Amino acid sequence: MIKLRLKRFGKKREVSYRIVAAQSTSRRDGRPLEELGFYNPRTDEVRLDTEAIVRRLKQGAQPTETVRSLLRKNNVFELLKSGTDA
Numbered sequence: 709m710i711k712l713r714l715k716r717f718g719k720k721r722e723v724s725y726r727i728v729a730a731q732s733t734s735r736r737d738g739r740p741l742e743e744l745g746f747y748n749p750r751t752d753e754v755r756l757d758t759e760a761i762v763r764r765l766k767q768g769a770q771p772t773e774t775v776r777s778l779l780r781k782n783n784v785f786e787l788l789k790s791g792t793d794a
Contacts, residue, residue, distance in 0.1 A: 712764060712771040712779075714747065715740060724748040727756065727775055729764050747778060754778060762788050 709732045714725040716737060725747045728740035744764065745756040761779065765771075765788055771779060779785060 710741065710764065710767070710769040712744065712761070712769050712775045714772070714774060715743075722750070724750070727761075727778070729769055732770075754782060756782055756784065758782075758784055758787060 710729055711732045712727060712729055713736070715728045715730075716723055716725055718724045726740075726743050727745035727747060729742045729744060730738065730740045734740075742760060742764070744761050745754065747754050756779075761784055765784075
């Protein structure tokens with residue numbers, strides 16, 4: 709199963725994350741199938757490739773709870789329901 713999840717990167721105490729599509733059995737920081745966005749919790753900066761995320765969700769990828777809340781805040785699920793890409 710493919711999961712949309714966070715991949716940690718950055719220095720100690722200056723962490724940021726990439727939103728990636730990865731196999732559910734792979735390691736957190738292992739090689740992803742595709743990078744879909746960026747999230748910096750220190751500044752609340754979020755950059756998403758909404759086209760690719762909607763495509764992955766239509767293929768059956770399951771987001772983790774944290775990624776789901778980020779997608780909900782950025783209205784990605786509304787794009788999925790309406791059937792149009794941003």
